[in-house]
Each structure stands twice: as structure tokens, then as C-alpha cells.
Amino acid sequence: MKVCIIGSTGHYEYVLKDIKYDPETRIVGVCPGSTGEDVHLLYEIIKNDYPSLKIYDNYIEMLDELQPDICVVCCYFGDHAKVAAEVLKRKINLFIEKPIATDLEDLYMLHELYSKSGVSLAAMFGIRYTPWFLTAWNAVKSGKVGEIRLMNAQKSYKLGKRGVHFKNRKTYGGTIPWVGSHAIDWLYWFGAKRFVSVYSSHSKFYNMGNGDLELTALCHFVMEDEVFGSVSMDYLRPNTAKSHDDDRIRVVGTEGIIEVRECEVYLMNNETCGYVELDLCDGNKGIFWDFLKQVKNEGKCLISAEDSFYVTEASIKARISADEKRVVYFD
Secondary structure (H helix, E strand, O other): OEEEEEOOOOOOHHHHHHHOOOOOOEEEEEEOOOOOOOOHHHHHHHOOOOOOOEEOOOHHHHHHHHOOOEEEEOOOHHHHHHHHHHHHHOOOEEEEOOOOOOOHHHHHHHHHHHHHHOOOEEEOOHHHHOHHHHHHHHHHHOOOOOOEEEEEEEEEEEOOOOOHHHHOHHHHOOHHHHHHHHHHHHHHHHHOOOEEEEEEEEEOOOOOOOOOOOOEEEEEEEEHHHEEEEEEEEOEOOOOOOOOEEEEEEEEEOOEEEEEEOOEEEEEEOOOEEEOOOOOOOOOOOHHHHHHHHHOOOOOOOOOHHHHHHHHHHHHHHHHHHHHOOOEEOO
């Protein structure tokens, strides 16, 4: 099975980690997807493992010449939709960095192309596959906290040195769709409820000269059956912190509370109060392995195409709410 990678801005590491488990799948081409994007470092990283690997300047030329089975899109976020459209028009399976698109018009356009393509699609919501989030989700699904009534999710990053594309809304798309979409995905994944409305706020204050980049953001979602979910995100994690990110969720149910914090799971209910032993997903293989199995008709990816589109829609609507300072409703 042949894989092409367009861009090196997003989490192509998902692919490099999991592709090694399948000797029948190989990377055959890499190419930038955005003006000014440099993929030579990615090429240098993988060229020894794939001697026939080609590097291109034009991704349309690469797609037409190599005709891959899977295309990985991870360029500047504002270009995802444009590049993904060319992939779907050619009926190539699509593994794409989130957000799939940075505005609703492009998102709906891609959904229409996908619906006619007959291929598999998944966005890179790979945090679902970490042992701590998977363990918490399994516990919730088995009824450990009863009926969910409230969820609080957190994404906190170190700001570090950001590329030029982060500084412009057109290429970045906003902190809520980029950072917050993971946490919005957790609300939808854990809660198994549709979104009803969202009210959000975001701020560029103190962003260290990073242009349009919002340093902080907060979203309040109302879901079906009056389930409430909040998402906070920031780039204020200190440089002294041991890890780049701090991902958390607190799920409050009628019979208990479960929390993911610092890569551990803490459960409180009428039967227990303490840390939970972590589960592994398919021997700790990740999202791209799961996607490969789906493409081969050997399984179903934990991230469905409809999940990918719906969470992206929720993320864009949350950003619109923050931009326009109003409640945004879902159909």
C-alpha cells in the first residue's frame, strides 16, 4: 500500500510511528502543501527507510504520478481544505490533520466530496488513543460514573517559538480549531451527545508578538439532554514544565466522577476512590494503525469520518462565537 505525505507542519509522527508495524505499506512521496512550507527535514528523516521515496514541489503532480492508496495531509491549517479536496476528487483515502477546514463553507464542500468518494477519512484526533484517555472512556462506557451531566476539558501548551503560519488567522485558523478541537472531540466522544449551542471567548493579549494567535480561550457547550461541557485552552504552560502539554478532562456523572490528569486516571464512585490501571489500544499502536486497518477492511477506526467532520464543525462554530461575541446554535 502506497502512502504520500503532503506537508510537514502537523502530526506526521502518527504515520511514522505506526507504519513500521505494516511492512506492506510504504511512503512513496512527500511534498509541501503550502507556500513557504519546507518538507526537506521530513524527507531526510524517512529517506533511508524508503529508498524509492520521491520529493515533489507540486502535490497535484505527485498525486497524479504516484497514485497513492492513502494521502496524509498536514500542511498549514488554512490550506487543509484546498489540499484535501484534490485528494478526495481522486478517490484517495485521506488521513488529515485537524482541523479539516478552517471555515464552514470549505468544511461543507469537503463533506460533499467525501460523501461521493467511497474512501476512508479520519482527522488526527490521536489523543483518543493515549492509554489514559482510552481507559477513562472505557470506564465511562461501562457505566462507572452513571449518566454524564457535566464535563470540563483542558488543553494547555507551552508557547515556544511558533512558525509564521501561527501568526496569521488565514493560515492558522484560530486557537479554538487548532488546540481546542482535541478537547471538543473529548466532549463529543465521552458524552455521545450532539451539540446544541456554544458561547466562547478568546484573547490575543500577551501572545509575545505572535500576531493573530489567541493565547487563551474558553468555550461553554450545551449538549443534548442539558449536558454541559467546558473547554479551556492556553499557551501559558511554563517552560519549566516537564511536558509540552497538559491535557485533562473531568467527567461528572450521576454515580461518580472520573478525571484524566497528568497521564493518569482517577475514579471516584460508590465502589472505589483512586487511580485506575491503564488500558492499551491494540498493543499501544495508534491512530494511523487503526486507520490502515479500516482502509484494508480489517476493522473500524475509532475516529470516524462523521466524527471528524462534526467535531471540526463544532470547533469552527466555537471560534465564530468568540469572534462575534454571541451564542452560536447547531442545527
